[in-house]
Amino acid sequence: FSSWALGHAMSSSGSANEEIREPRDTFKILVATDNHLGAFEKYRHRCDDSFTTFEEILQKAVQHQVDFVLLSGDLFHENKPSHATLYRTMELFRRYSMGDKDIEFTIVSDQATNFRGSFKRANYEDPNLNVAIPVFAIHGNHDDPTGAMNLSAMDLLSVSGLVNYFGKTQNYDNIEVSPILLEKGSTKLALYGLGYMPDERLNRSFNTKKVHFLRPNEDTEQWFNLFCIHQNRHYRGLQGVDRMRGNAVTDEMLKGFFDLVIWGHEHECITEPVVVSEGKNKFDIIQPGSSIVTSLSPDEVKPKHCMLLEVNAGNYRTTWLPLETMRPYYIEDVVLAEEELEKTSVDVKAFLEEKVEYYIAKNQETRTFTSEVLKRNPTIHLPLIRLRVDYSGGYPSINPQQFGAAFTDKVANANEILHALKTRTTRSSDAAASADRMAPYQRSRVEAEAASTIDDLTCHFLSQRNGLALLDEESLMQAVKHYVDKAETAAIADTVRGTVKETQKEVWATAKTLPDFDAVKVTEKVRDLKRIKRQQKSELKGESESMPPAPGPVLEDLPDDPPLVPRSGSPMEDDDADAGPTTAAAPARPAPKRGRGRTPKPAAGPARSSRGRGSQPQAQLQLSVKTEPSSPAHQATEVIDSEDEGPARPAKRPKAAAPKAQARAGTLSFQPLSQSQRGQSQSSNQSPSLSSLFHKWKK
Numbered sequence: 001f002s003s004w005a006l007g008h009a010m011s012s013s014g015s016a017n018e019e020i021r022e023p024r025d026t027f028k029i030l031v032a033t034d035n036h037l038g039a040f041e042k043y044r045h046r047c048d049d050s051f052t053t054f055e056e057i058l059q060k061a062v063q064h065q066v067d068f069v070l071l072s073g074d075l076f077h078e079n080k081p082s083h084a085t086l087y088r089t090m091e092l093f094r095r096y097s098m099g100d101k102d103i104e105f106t107i108v109s110d111q112a113t114n115f116r117g118s119f120k121r122a123n124y125e126d127p128n129l130n131v132a133i134p135v136f137a138i139h140g141n142h143d144d145p146t147g148a149m150n151l152s153a154m155d156l157l158s159v160s161g162l163v164n165y166f167g168k169t170q171n172y173d174n175i176e177v178s179p180i181l182l183e184k185g186s187t188k189l190a191l192y193g194l195g196y197m198p199d200e201r202l203n204r205s206f207n208t209k210k211v212h213f214l215r216p217n218e219d220t221e222q223w224f225n226l227f228c229i230h231q232n233r234h235y236r237g238l239q240g241v242d243r244m245r246g247n248a249v250t251d252e253m254l255k256g257f258f259d260l261v262i263w264g265h266e267h268e269c270i271t272e273p274v275v276v277s278e279g280k281n282k283f284d285i286i287q288p289g290s291s292i293v294t295s296l297s298p299d300e301v302k303p304k305h306c307m308l309l310e311v312n313a314g315n316y317r318t319t320w321l322p323l324e325t326m327r328p329y330y331i332e333d334v335v336l337a338e339e340e341l342e343k344t345s346v347d348v349k350a351f352l353e354e355k356v357e358y359y360i361a362k363n364q365e366t367r368t369f370t371s372e373v374l375k376r377n378p379t380i381h382l383p384l385i386r387l388r389v390d391y392s393g394g395y396p397s398i399n400p401q402q403f404g405a406a407f408t409d410k411v412a413n414a415n416e417i418l419h420a421l422k423t424r425t426t427r428s429s430d431a432a433a434s435a436d437r438m439a440p441y442q443r444s445r446v447e448a449e450a451a452s453t454i455d456d457l458t459c460h461f462l463s464q465r466n467g468l469a470l471l472d473e474e475s476l477m478q479a480v481k482h483y484v485d486k487a488e489t490a491a492i493a494d495t496v497r498g499t500v501k502e503t504q505k506e507v508w509a510t511a512k513t514l515p516d517f518d519a520v521k522v523t524e525k526v527r528d529l530k531r532i533k534r535q536q537k538s539e540l541k542g543e544s545e546s547m548p549p550a551p552g553p554v555l556e557d558l559p560d561d562p563p564l565v566p567r568s569g570s571p572m573e574d575d576d577a578d579a580g581p582t583t584a585a586a587p588a589r590p591a592p593k594r595g596r597g598r599t600p601k602p603a604a605g606p607a608r609s610s611r612g613r614g615s616q617p618q619a620q621l622q623l624s625v626k627t628e629p630s631s632p633a634h635q636a637t638e639v640i641d642s643e644d645e646g647p648a649r650p651a652k653r654p655k656a657a658a659p660k661a662q663a664r665a666g667t668l669s670f671q672p673l674s675q676s677q678r679g680q681s682q683s684s685n686q687s688p689s690l691s692s693l694f695h696k697w698k699k
Contacts, residue, residue, distance in 0.1 A: 022068040027105065027311040030061040031070045033230075033264035034290035036142065037079035038085030045379040045412040046327070049461075050077065051088050052377040053291045053325045057306050058096035060321055061133055064308055067105055069097070069133060071163075072264035073140025073196060073230030076153050077294070081143075088154065093162040099132030105189075109181035109216075114166050117158045129161045136180070138167035139195040140230040140264060152617065167193030167228065172201060175211045180214055180225070187313055190216065190223040196230045196265070198478055199247045206253045212254060224311050225257055230264035233287070251276045251285060258283040260309075260316055271320050286318065293329050296386040296416060313573050327412060328367045328383035330359040333421070337393035345396045352387060352398065353406070357418060359385050360410055382412040390421045405599030471499050 035054050040046035061069050076085065103124050112120040124131035137154065139145065145152040145168065158165035169175055179190040192213060202508065205211050216223060232248040254261060260273075261283060269289030276283055288307050293300045304326045308319040334355065341347050363383040373380060391397050397420060404414035411417060458477045462468065468476065479495035511517050546691040 024104070025187045025312055027182070027184055027187060027189055027309075028064065028066040029070050029309040029311070030057070030064065030066045031072070031262055031286075031288055031290045031307040031309050032057050032291055033072040033262070034074040034140065034267055034294075035071065036074055036077040036108065036290065036292055036294050037089050038081045039292065039294055041082065041085060043412075045382055049325075049327055049380070050292050051092070052373065052380065053304070053323055054089075055092055055096075055376070056323055056325045057291060058092060060085075060306060060308075062096055065101075066133060066308070067103075069135045070191075070228065070262070070309075071135065071137035072262045072288070073138050074264065074290075074330045075137060075140070075157075076143040076302045079143055079146060079152070081153050085501075086156065090157070090160065090162060093135065093157070097133045097135055097162065098130055100130065101132035103131070103134065105182050105184040106181060108183055109179065111180075113178045114180045115158070115164060116168050116170070117165060119159070119161075122164050123161045126161060131161075132227040134164055135162070136164045136166060136191065136193075138193040138228050138230060138264075139165070141196040144196050146482055146491070148490075162546075166191075167195040169195065169197060169304060170525040172197065172205070173210065175202075175205055176214060177212070178214045178215070179223075179225070180520050181216055187311060188219065188223045189311055190225045192225065194228040194229050198231045198474070200474055202231060202249055203247070203253075206249065207309065215257065222314075224314055224316070225259045225293060226262070226311070227254070227258045227260070228262045228264065229254075233263055233266050254283070255281055256283075257281065259314070261285045262590060266299075267294065269302050269305050271305065273318070273319075275668065291323060291326075293327060293384060296329075296384065296413065296419070298331060301329055325369070325373055325377070325380065327380055328363045330363070330383060331388070332359075332387040333388045333390070335390040336395040337390070341395070343394050343396065345398065349403065352389065352403065352418065355387055356385055356407060356411065359383060360407075383411065384413050384415050385411050386413070388419045388421050389419055449602055470503060471496065476501065551684070 013662040035050060035057070037050045038053060039050045058069070075087070078085070081089075107114075107122055107125075111122060111125075115121060119126065122134060123129050124134045139152055139154045143153050145155070148250055148274075150170075154163065154165045157163040166180060167177075175194075177192050177194055179192045182189040182191060202211070229249070234250070235248045254276070263285055266287050267290040268287065270287040273284040273286050276285060286307070289304065291301070291304055291306065293304075304323040305320045306323060308321055310319070332355065334352070336348065336351075339351065341351055360383065363381075367381065367383075389398075398418060400418040401415050404417050405412070407414045407417065458480050462473055462477075470558070476492075477497050479491040482491040511522070512519075
């Protein structure tokens with residue numbers, strides 16, 4: 001079914017205009033949202049659903065000879081899709097979007113602004129590619145950019161020349177949305193796109209007037225303005241938490257000059273456009289919904305569609321194309337208290353099994369698939385069945401896994417057939433009337449959002465405290481969400497590190513403006529605090545020698561050139577040690593015991609253990625580090641092992657840090673010393689300098 005809409009919005013009566021328009025001036029666009037490729041790829045029956053349906057969408061694009069395909073977010077189900085998902089996705093794009101078909105429209109805007117990838121232009125203008133049906137896409141909340149380089153799977157498709165990725169925002173503090181200006185004959189189309197960003201942040205940006213949509217300077221009123229967005233369309237969450245946080249971008253926030261808005265993220269397919277009127281501004285919102293069932297909620301029951309959008313001058317027409325490869329889905333609420341059942345597990349289970357068998361038989365009678373579809377997805381005929389059971393009134397609950405075992409090869413979601421509802425409470429007439437006035441896409445969200453999300457849990461945790469003094473709560477919640485949902489292991493650490501760095505810069509900039517500020521004194525004070533902190537750590541580590549070793553001191557905090565003194569009896573390499581590496585290591589000298597005339601007890605530090613029993617004795621180079629006069633007086637030793645490690649006395653980490661040259665020299669290999677060399681080293685009373693030692697080791 002299809003209808004023409006004149007001007008900025010279709011009339012509420014849905015009247016159609018049958019005026020014939022020139023095809024050469026009409027944009028034909030296939031619109032789809034929330035494809036969720038790779039969803040349930042580890043499920044035996046549902047692993048092919050998303051790819052089967054997405055291939056049908058691309059086939060319809062070829063069948064209707066569209067100018068381009070428009071995807072409004074969540075092409076992928078996972079932020080980091082598997083190799084199999086990426087491979088199958090790229091295979092489909094290459095099969096259906098590449099070809100010899102001429103592109104009948106042109107882009108007249110600055111493509112370097114529209115496409116922020118490496119090549120900064122549409123793929124069909126690349127002389128190395130042969131594109132028949134371009135694909136324009138924004139990212140959603142499932143495949144949004146993350147990580148140090150702010151990349152996503154959409155960037156991979158873009159750089160490979162398969163997708164024209166737009167709507168990626170770099171500056172969240174000042175959001176500028178620049179349109180892709182397309183011309184086909186006399187029709188001018190301004191395509192705006194805004195990929196997903198945290199709803200709270202975008203909500204605040206709209207309210208603080210920090211979202212700016214750029215418009216063409218020439219023939220401003222002659223452009224048909226089409227906007228793609230992927231956000232929450234209504235406040236949702238538990239007990240109004242998200243409403244207080246502004247967890248949505250409502251229809252009324254899009255005040256402006258748009259003619260049509262394509263809204264992604266909401267999975268319910270609403271074929272009738274919603275007319276939004278704000279004074280002189282009037283535009284339509286269309287919600288195509290998801291292409292597959294991703295959650296077993298009432299919103300997903302409606303038939304799935306993709307949309308053929310035709311734009312001519314200031315008018316548009318929509319034609320909804322049913323997706324024939326949608327897996328059958330049935331859902332029912334069961335209140336056991338309303339049935340005449342005995343309160344036994346046997347009776348309750350038998351009653352629920354009859355319900356499931358009824359829907360299996362109904363599916364076999366009503367749903368059929370072509371042989372081609374069954375060849376691509378052999379189990380597409382198995383239905384999804386969800387029974388939301390209210391056990392209140394003393395009825396025993398049934399284990400979902402045990403119940404679903406009997407329907408393993410009859411139902412696609414055998415382990416998820418049963419879902420226990422919470423005890424229903426009697427609603428007041430006012431509450432019931434308020435619920436009835438809710439929009440269709442709002443009524444069925446309670447059960448789908450029954451489980452607390454990581455956002456709710458983090459918000460609840462922070463609300464029980466006095467808040468955060470340094471970190472931004474919104475940034476921390478977003479980092480926790482990325483850590484949990486998108487496996488970004490460094491998300492929290494990066495957020496904390498970035499916040500601390502920004503705060504340090506602000507404090508330092510503010511301090512410089514003070515009249516009595518002395519940068520030299522502040523720097524010395526910071527160094528003193530660092531030294532005290534290192535000493536405290538060393539003392540804590542020295543309390544127990546059984547504690548695990550800690551990492552060494554930071555090189556930037558080391559003294560410039562502390563003197564290096566050889567320990568009495570330590571082997572040192574002579575100048576004439578030019579021979580090649582030896583194969584056998586000399587046995588290590590036993591470490592002297594503590595006492596009169598012996599080396600003082602070394603400070604605690606990491607122990608270098610041997611590699612196992614029976615290993616060869618090792619050659620050791622024992623060094624003694626003397627502290628600066630300003631440092632606390634102490635002396636420590638460190639053992640540097642050769643490659644063939646053997647049993648050795650654990651070394652103690654010095655309190656005074658070793659110099660950079662020593663840290664580099666510790667990575668070199670050393671020759672075992674002869675008896676004469678050991679005697680010379682023991683009889684020597686003069687301590688060689690650091691430079692002479694380094695030259696000896698290097699040689």
